[in-house]
Each structure stands twice: as structure tokens, then as C-alpha cells.
Amino acid sequence: MNNPFSLKGKKVLVTGASSGIGRQIAISASAMGAETYITGRNDQRLSEVFDLLEIPGKKYIADLTIEQELNDIVEQLPNLDGVVLSAGIIKALPFKFVNKTDLDAIFQTNFISPSFLVNKLLRAKKLNKKGSVVFISSIAGNYIGSIGNSMYSASKGAMNAIQKVIAIELAPQKIRVNNISPGMIRTALIDDDTFTDEQMKEDEKKYPLGYGEPADVANGAVYLLSDASKWVTGSTLVIDGGFIIR
Template identity: 50%
Template sequence: MNSPFSLAGKNILVTGASSGIGRALAIECSLQGAAVTISGRNSDRLAETLELLFKGPDHQCFIADLDVDEEVYALADSLSRLDGLILNAGLIKSMPAKFTKREHIDQIFNVNFYSTALLVQRLLKGRKLNTGASICLISSVASQYVSVGNTIYSASKGAVNSYTKALALELSSKQIRVNAILPGFVNTNLLSDSHVTAEELAVHEGKYPIGRFGTPQDVAYLGVYLLSDASSWMTGSLLTLDGGFSLR
């Protein structure tokens, strides 16, 4: 039986696929039948992701630091035509506004926004996106519900949101859809590797009406929907996925 949620026959690129949300997205796309190309900076972790992909279509791995323009272009130029694109590479770095320096702004925006815009530009110029393709950007609920110390991170994700809407309108004539997922706190290594204590995390988790933080799989399932034909009438949407956090 054909399913509108199937990705069979589709070629999908997932950036930031070394771990966490990106890894879950890549795995779930492969389970739904897609041929997946994964990219990331850490070759060992990216190889682990490649081994976890469902063995069906040919999958590919490309080491790229999207903080470097030349590597962004090399990644785009190496790809065959795509039916789906998940732009997940991102950086979280918190600091009070009064301590922010130009290098901090550049670092966060380079990874969270500039690399995304440059990669999409190169893919479009190279005619690498098929008619009917779907682009899914991973933003953050922090773009709309801010917290102390996240001025630059929130601003970078706000740029992603605006870019999503503008790009969706621009590409609509080509039948290319563009949407963004805005996750709340997702339980990944970014949380466990942070300086936030377990007690502080527990207090914050209590603010989620569903009663828990998200998982990478939660995001992956929504990502698959956005890449599939089931969402063929959805474009320009910012989809909040936060266990009800933004209802508070």
C-alpha cells in the first residue's frame, strides 16, 4: 500500500547529522525509504550515523564545516539532484548581551543562518532541487519565547524564521516548499554537555505541560511529514514543537 508519508524514491540531504536531532532525522528518513546524504564536521560521529541508516538505497556521507564558505559550496556542488533538504546544523552559545563581541555574533550567525542561506543559494544556482522538493529548516522556539543570555542565538533563529517565509514565497512558483520546525528543549548531548545543573533542568522541564522535554525522534517524525507528499499543501509555515511550553 502506498503511503503519503513514504520517502521512497526521494534523495534527501541532512546537515548537522553527526548526532542528536540531525542523526534522528537522517535515520528516520532512511527508514521511510529515502536515499540520504548526511553532512557534518565530526567524521567519526558522522560515520556512526551512516552505519545506523536503514540499509536500502545508497546513502552518502560528506564531511563539511559549514562555518567555512568553501566547504558549503563544495558540499552543494558534490550533490546530485535533491527532493528534500533538512537544514539542521546549528550552534547554541549563551552569554549576557553586555559581554557579546563581534566574533560571538559572527560565530553563531555563520552556523545558524549564513551557512543555510549560502547552501540554499548554491543548490538553487546549480539547479540541484527538483520540482516539488521540500526544504525543512530547524529553528527554535527561542526565536519567539526569549530568555536571558540568548540575545544572539534567538536573533539568529529569528533570521531563520523570516528567511523561511521569504524563501517559501520566492520558490512557490517552482513548486518547492519551505517550512521550519521550532523545537523547544530537546534532550540531546547539547543539554547534557551544558553548564546547566540537573536541578535547573528539572525546574525547566516542569514548565512543559506534556511533562517532559522533547526527543530527537519527536522532531524527526515532524521532519519526515514535511518532506513527504502528505504535506504537499504546506509552505511558509513555522511549526512550534514544544510539548506545550509556549502555552504558558
């Protein structure tokens, strides 16, 4: 029987693939049959991920906030059937302490770089018809506000807005453009000293199904990359363990 979730024969690029959600998406996409291309800033970690790919394409060590490095990657890439934009950073600050340097850095990584990567792929005609673009957003950019998270939420909100417009513009080519908005996922991004273990355990109680794992988001990305979602575009796939129903 035909498996609509299979990625066999597809070429897929995953950004932010050296760690966390991006790492798992790359591994899962490859396991589902995609020839997987990955990019990240950490050579050692990216190489470790590349070695785990069942169908490796190529790895690109690059900082996508640097335009020349972005241009170089687009030039080297083959024509793609899917792109997952997973690179992202976060910095918590009360709004009254927000400064232009931090805001610019977060927007450059979370919004401007992924937007221009899609822009440049389209200009170079390297995104195939019936392809799929998947932005990794957050419930913080769609549904909730949390103290100290204004910069991150704003960058994800901008991503969600531009995604919908791109989806309309690319519909004639049957290219789908969607976003996944996860809740709290257990990655290194939350393993810092900002909150104590007790605070994290208390926060997890807000999630009916508890915190998520990278594989939970990766499975959603596989769906949106696959032909199973061929009639889905401009949508937000919330994967949050039930947080927003509270």
C-alpha cells in the same frame, strides 16, 4: 493503500547529521525510504550515523561555514527532493557581554551557512520541483525570550524571516519551505555544565509534556519532507510539548 508519509524514491540531504536532532532526522528519513545524504564536521560520529542508514546516499565531512567546502558539497550532490538544515550551535551570554566574535560565529553556523547552501543548490539547479526545504529553528527564534540567549534567538529569528521569503519565491516551482521550531530536546547540546540537574528538572516542569526527544522533531521533519505536506509552505511547525501555551 498509498502512504503519503513515505519518502520512497526521494533523495534527501540532512546537515548537522553527526549528532542530536540532525542524526535522528537522517536515520528516520532513511527508514521511511529516502536515499539519505548527510554532512557534519565530526568524521567518526558521522560515519556511525551513515552505518545506521537503511538507504545510504553519501556522507560529506565538511565545515559548511567554509565557502569552498560548501561549494564542493553542492558540486558533488545529486539532484535533491529534500533538504533539512539542522546544523547549529548555541552559546549563552548575558546581552551586555555579547561580543562580535561569538555573534559572528553563531550567525555563520545557524543562519548564513544554511541560507547559502539553499542558495547554491538553487543556482546549481539541484533542488527538484515539488521538493521540500526544512529549516530547524527554535521557539527561541519565534515565540520566547530567555536570559542569556540573545545571540541564538537572533540567529533563529533571521532564519525564520528568510524562510518565508524563500517560500514565496519558490512557490511557482512547487518547492515548499518550512521550519520546525522545537522546544527543549534532550541532546548533547544541553548536556553541559551551564545548568545543574536541579535547574534542569525545574525547567522541565514548564513543559506540560516534559522535554522532547530527537525522534519527536524527526517525525515532524518526515511529514514536511513527504507528500503529506504538499500544500504546506512558509509555515512554522511548533514541537514543544506545550511550552508556549503556558
